[in-house]
Each structure stands twice: as structure tokens, then as C-alpha cells.
Amino acid sequence: MDEPAFRTIIEPFRIHSVEPIRMTTAAERRERLAAAAYNLFQLHADDVLIDLLTDSGTGAMSRDQWAAIQRGDESYAGSPSYFVFRDAVRDLFDFAHVIPVHQGRAAERILFTVLGGPGKTVPNNTHFDTTRANVEATGATAVDLVIPEGRDPASRHPFKGNMDLAALEALLAGGADVPCVFVTITNNSGGGQPVSLENLRGVRALCDRYGKPLFLDACRFAENAWFIREREAGQGGRDVVDIVRDIAALADGMTMSAKKDPMGNIGGWLALDDPALAQECRNLLILTEGFPTYGGLAGRDLEALAQGLKEVVQHDYLRYRITSTAYLGEALQQAGVPVLTPIGGHAVYIDARALLPHLDPLHYPGQAVAVALYELGGVRSCEIGTVMFGRRPDGAEAAAPMDLVRLAVPRRTYTQSHIDYVIEVCGCLAERAHRLPGYRIVEEPDALRHFTARFEPIA
Structure with missing residues (x-):
């Protein structure tokens, strides 16, 4: 008998232990954002529902x-x-x-x-x-x-x-x-x-x-x-x-x-x-x-x-890893969220400049999207654009080549239902995108400013 091909992506592992996620409300998240000066790196991780800030060191060990x-x-x-x-x-x-x-x-x-x-x-x-x-x-x-x-x-x-x-x-x-x-x-x-x-x-x-x-x-x-x-x-x-x-x-x-x-x-x-x-x-x-x-x-x-x-380097793992990331990216496209294509391996990148055409790149559309994702659904992501790369060594400010928001998927950490929730939050954001404000930097260090800079929304 021929081996059938199934559409469902299953994780090539079973869950051995779990850690709790603390559920928060939008009102609580707005308070946390203001206290963190709208910098997602400054949030307490306990206040994050789905943490896609980075895939660096955040995966589950076997x-x-x-x-x-x-x-x-x-x-x-x-x-x-x-x-x-x-x-x-x-x-x-x-x-x-x-x-x-x-x-x-x-x-x-x-x-x-x-x-x-x-x-x-x-x-x-x-x-x-x-x-x-x-x-x-x-x-x-x-x-x-x-x-x-x-x-x-x-x-x-x-x-x-x-x-x-x-x-x-x-x-x-x-x-x-x-x-x-x-x-x-x-x-x-x-x-x-x-x-x-x-x-x-x-x-x-x-x-x-x-x-x-x-x-x-x-x-x-x-x-x-x-x-x-x-x-x-x-x-x-x-x-x-x-x-x-x-x-x-x-x-x-x-x-x-x-x-x-x-x-x-x-x-x-x-x-x-x-x-x-x-x-x-x-x-x-x-x-x-x-x-x-x-x-x-x-x-x-x-x-x-x-x-x-x-x-x-195991093929079963890599097939799951790449396919499940593509699942997120393709679903966002279907929800009307512009993403960088083809879908990458460790993350999906929202094209914030395309999603928020009303914002000038120097008003940091990537930061605006990242802040909104957290406020709406507790999803923490990472701006990779003009905040991260816009300041030149001579101190001048310029738009980065692209303004992206990275949804980095930790390895072996979240299930498909977590990813489906992220898709819903992103779809909700797309419906409200035209109303999102830009941001300005009110305080920044000399290097790697995105880690500790302080922001405020532009009225």
C-alpha cells in the first residue's frame, strides 16, 4: 500500500514537562508598555503570553x-x-x-x-x-x-x-x-x-x-x-x-x-x-x-x-521546523498581513512598511507594529528595521533598507495552537493597521540602541 501524505504538521517529539503562561488583559498590557517606555526588550517576561522576540537561547532542550x-x-x-x-x-x-x-x-x-x-x-x-x-x-x-x-x-x-x-x-x-x-x-x-x-x-x-x-x-x-x-x-x-x-x-x-x-x-x-x-x-x-x-x-x-x-541535523526535526514556520507565514499572508517571502527558517518577518504605508520610516513603523502586537494579544516580537539599523556611525539617522518585524519561533517550545493564536492576533492587527501611530525615540544609548532606547507614541 502506498504511504499516504498528510497535511497536518506534527511535532517530532512529545511534551515531557510544561511551564505556565500567565494570562493578561489588554489594559494590563497597556500599563506594562508605558512602564517599559514602549520598548519590548524592557518588558518582564511574565507579562508576555507568546514570546517571539528571539529564537536565541529560548528553545526547549531535549x-x-x-x-x-x-x-x-x-x-x-x-x-x-x-x-x-x-x-x-x-x-x-x-x-x-x-x-x-x-x-x-x-x-x-x-x-x-x-x-x-x-x-x-x-x-x-x-x-x-x-x-x-x-x-x-x-x-x-x-x-x-x-x-x-x-x-x-x-x-x-x-x-x-x-x-x-x-x-x-x-x-x-x-x-x-x-x-x-x-x-x-x-x-x-x-x-x-x-x-x-x-x-x-x-x-x-x-x-x-x-x-x-x-x-x-x-x-x-x-x-x-x-x-x-x-x-x-x-x-x-x-x-x-x-x-x-x-x-x-x-x-x-x-x-x-x-x-x-x-x-x-x-x-x-x-x-x-x-x-x-x-x-x-x-x-x-x-x-x-x-x-x-x-x-x-x-x-x-x-x-x-x-x-x-x-x-x-536530524531530517525529521528540520522538516518540522521549516514547515511549521512556513505554516505561520502562509497563514499571515492569507490574513492580509504582508510578509517577507520566501518564508525564512527560524522566523516570519512582517513587512511593516507595507502594512503601515501612512508612517514615514523615521517614525519607525516596525516599532509601531511590534508594540501593537503586544498590546492586542500579548505577543512579543522584534523590530528589525530603522530602529535597529537606522543610526549611522556618524550619528546621522537614515531609513533602513527594510522595516521588518520578526516573529522568531523558539525551537520545540510552542504548539500549533499557540501559533494559531499568533495568526489571529496578527489578523486583528491588520484590520486596525491604518490607525496605528508612529513612534519617536526620546532616549537612546550610543550603540545597540534597540535594546534600551525609550520611545513615545507620536500623537
């Missing part, structure tokens, strides 16, 4: 990860847990030096402290917020070179995260002082869009031609590999593990926030082949993070990450 925690060895130096972790990383990313850190931005800070500096330029398909901040903190310039389709929310290009190879070659040929080339997989700031293997090979060829090392910001490597398997010619039917190894073989090193695809609640690493560069990075690690065999993490964290790396 039974086997919790069991691995019990094996954690807390020796200060030379812990056996480090070698379990190192070998799990090397099984997928065969770099000579694996340096643990407490999270991805620590790896970025260490690497760019060594490689960055005034007068230097670091190209990326699109820098995410902490990557850009760590580049610019050294006095270097962060340049985004994503393909033109990557700046068009409505484009259906299957690999909108690709690097613009012609633009990269022009930069390298023009004599810029480029210490390294970075590629972010998947491209978070551009809507969680994947990068093709063909494009990575093109970037590698240019790096070889101009003598530049290639680094990956690879925190969503498994989702990117799944998209390659599903969308790229000649890659269908391959094992995701083999695709990941092909990706890693093209690079000289990587930074990793292990709070994403490696399924951890904390952790990350910097991995690379150059022994001299690795030694400089280890020296900084010891100064600010910890000894090289723990790097700011407990042994139990290292064990959990090693197990997470085995689980994230």
Missing part, C-alpha cells in the same frame, strides 16, 4: 540534553566535557582550533578586536546587530553586500541571503583594507534567508583570488543546509550533515551563537584554522571569558551543546 548536563565535568582546565564538545563541533565543522565562548557576540568581539581597527572594512551579506556593533567598536566599517533581491521583501528568489559577488569583487579590487570576508547563514537581518552552496563557492573563489580569509556567522547553519537540500539544483536527497560539511570546507573559520541551531540556552564558539590567529584569540579569551577549555561556560553547558549538535 531529554538527552538534560541527561548530558548530568555528565558535565566542572574542572577548571582540561575538562572531559570540553573534548566531547570540541569533537562534536569538529564532526560538522572541521576546524583545527575550537574556542568556546559564553555566546556568539563574545566570539565576534574577540575576532574583530584582533582583525578590526580604524581604516579597515568588513564585508558581509548582511551584518546582524551585534556583528555590526563589534566591527564598528574597533573603528572598522561594516559593509552589507547582499544581492538586490535580498532588499526586496516581495522577491521570490530562493536564496535571498546570497552575497552580491560583483559588489564584493569591486570592493576587494578597489584596494580596501579588508581583513576578512563574512557570510551570515541564514541571513537574519534579511529575513532569515538562506545562502546557496553555489554562492558560497563564488565567495570562496574571490577570497582566494584576493588573498582574504572567509568566515561564517553560522548560527543557523542547519536551517541553511536544509534550504540548500530543498531548493538548490543537484542538492536534493543529500544528507544535511554532508551539506554542512561542504559549507564548512569553504571557510577559514566561523563564529557561532550556540543559542540558535545548536539547541543551547547559552554558549557559542569561535573556530578557525590559522594557528597564529587562534593564539591571539585565545589570549583575549583568557583575559575576558575564561580558560580555553571552558570559555565562560560550565562543563554541563558544553555537554548539552554537543548533544544539541547531533539533534539539529
Whole structure:
């Protein structure tokens, strides 16, 4: 008998323990918003019904990860847990030096402290917020070179995260002082869009031609590999593990926030082949993070990450992960909510500029949508637009290429009924979108302002 195909997406796991969600009213949420100066990062998590602010460190660990925690060895130096972790990383990313850190931005800070500096330029398909901040903190310039389709929310290009190879070659040929080339997989700031293997090979060829090392910001490597398997010619039917190894073989090193695809609640690493560069990075690690065999993490964290790396490349999990995110995105489109297409792997991105055409980008339409989603239904999301990327290093304000609101879905955390509720809230928002006010910033820090800025609505 032929195996039937069913439409229902089921989670490839059972729920072992639960934590309560505190229900709130719209009146309570309005009070919380005012107290938080309309910055969703400043809300108390207990006041959030469905938390889609980020998928970073917010997922549920598995039974086997919790069991691995019990094996954690807390020796200060030379812990056996480090070698379990190192070998799990090397099984997928065969770099000579694996340096643990407490999270991805620590790896970025260490690497760019060594490689960055005034007068230097670091190209990326699109820098995410902490990557850009760590580049610019050294006095270097962060340049985004994503393909033109990557700046068009409505484009259906299957690999909108690709690097613009012609633009990269022009930069390298023009004599810029480029210490390294970075590629972010998947491209978070551009809507969680994947990068093709063909494009990575093109970037590698240019790096070889101009003598530049290639680094990956690879925190969503498994989702990117799944998209390659599903969308790229000649890659269908391959094992995701083999695709990941092909990706890693093209690079000289990587930074990793292990709070994403490696399924951890904390952790990350910097991995690379150059022994001299690795030694400089280890020296900084010891100064600010910890000894090289723990790097700011407990042994139990290292064990959990090693197990997470085995689980994230399982096809059943990735099929569920990508399909369930697409379920949310497609339902929002049917409800009249404009979203960035194709749907990304870890999140759905609402096109706030299209949803709120009455607002100028400098009145932060993304922030307006994010605030309204929380007020209406207790759904916390994240603005990725002019608030996050609008202020230039010289202090000037400019509109970001896109104003998006990211609904980042934590791994193995919410059920389909939670997602159906989010769809309802977004549909309700779409009906009221024309009435939403813009926002102004009344107080902001010098860097990464979206975390702590204070807002007020524009009457």
C-alpha cells in the first residue's frame, strides 16, 4: 500500500514537562508598555503570553540534553566535557582550533578586536546587530553586500541571503583594507534567508583570488543546509550533515551563537584554522571569558551543546521546523498581513512598511507594529528595521533598507495552537493597521540602541 501524505504538521517529539503562561488583559498590557517606555526588550517576561522576540537561547532542550548536563565535568582546565564538545563541533565543522565562548557576540568581539581597527572594512551579506556593533567598536566599517533581491521583501528568489559577488569583487579590487570576508547563514537581518552552496563557492573563489580569509556567522547553519537540500539544483536527497560539511570546507573559520541551531540556552564558539590567529584569540579569551577549555561556560553547558549538535541535523526535526514556520507565514499572508517571502527558517518577518504605508520610516513603523502586537494579544516580537539599523556611525539617522518585524519561533517550545493564536492576533492587527501611530525615540544609548532606547507614541 502506498504511504499516504498528510497535511497536518506534527511535532517530532512529545511534551515531557510544561511551564505556565500567565494570562493578561489588554489594559494590563497597556500599563506594562508605558512602564517599559514602549520598548519590548524592557518588558518582564511574565507579562508576555507568546514570546517571539528571539529564537536565541529560548528553545526547549531535549531529554538527552538534560541527561548530558548530568555528565558535565566542572574542572577548571582540561575538562572531559570540553573534548566531547570540541569533537562534536569538529564532526560538522572541521576546524583545527575550537574556542568556546559564553555566546556568539563574545566570539565576534574577540575576532574583530584582533582583525578590526580604524581604516579597515568588513564585508558581509548582511551584518546582524551585534556583528555590526563589534566591527564598528574597533573603528572598522561594516559593509552589507547582499544581492538586490535580498532588499526586496516581495522577491521570490530562493536564496535571498546570497552575497552580491560583483559588489564584493569591486570592493576587494578597489584596494580596501579588508581583513576578512563574512557570510551570515541564514541571513537574519534579511529575513532569515538562506545562502546557496553555489554562492558560497563564488565567495570562496574571490577570497582566494584576493588573498582574504572567509568566515561564517553560522548560527543557523542547519536551517541553511536544509534550504540548500530543498531548493538548490543537484542538492536534493543529500544528507544535511554532508551539506554542512561542504559549507564548512569553504571557510577559514566561523563564529557561532550556540543559542540558535545548536539547541543551547547559552554558549557559542569561535573556530578557525590559522594557528597564529587562534593564539591571539585565545589570549583575549583568557583575559575576558575564561580558560580555553571552558570559555565562560560550565562543563554541563558544553555537554548539552554537543548533544544539541547531533539533534539539529536530524531530517525529521528540520522538516518540522521549516514547515511549521512556513505554516505561520502562509497563514499571515492569507490574513492580509504582508510578509517577507520566501518564508525564512527560524522566523516570519512582517513587512511593516507595507502594512503601515501612512508612517514615514523615521517614525519607525516596525516599532509601531511590534508594540501593537503586544498590546492586542500579548505577543512579543522584534523590530528589525530603522530602529535597529537606522543610526549611522556618524550619528546621522537614515531609513533602513527594510522595516521588518520578526516573529522568531523558539525551537520545540510552542504548539500549533499557540501559533494559531499568533495568526489571529496578527489578523486583528491588520484590520486596525491604518490607525496605528508612529513612534519617536526620546532616549537612546550610543550603540545597540534597540535594546534600551525609550520611545513615545507620536500623537
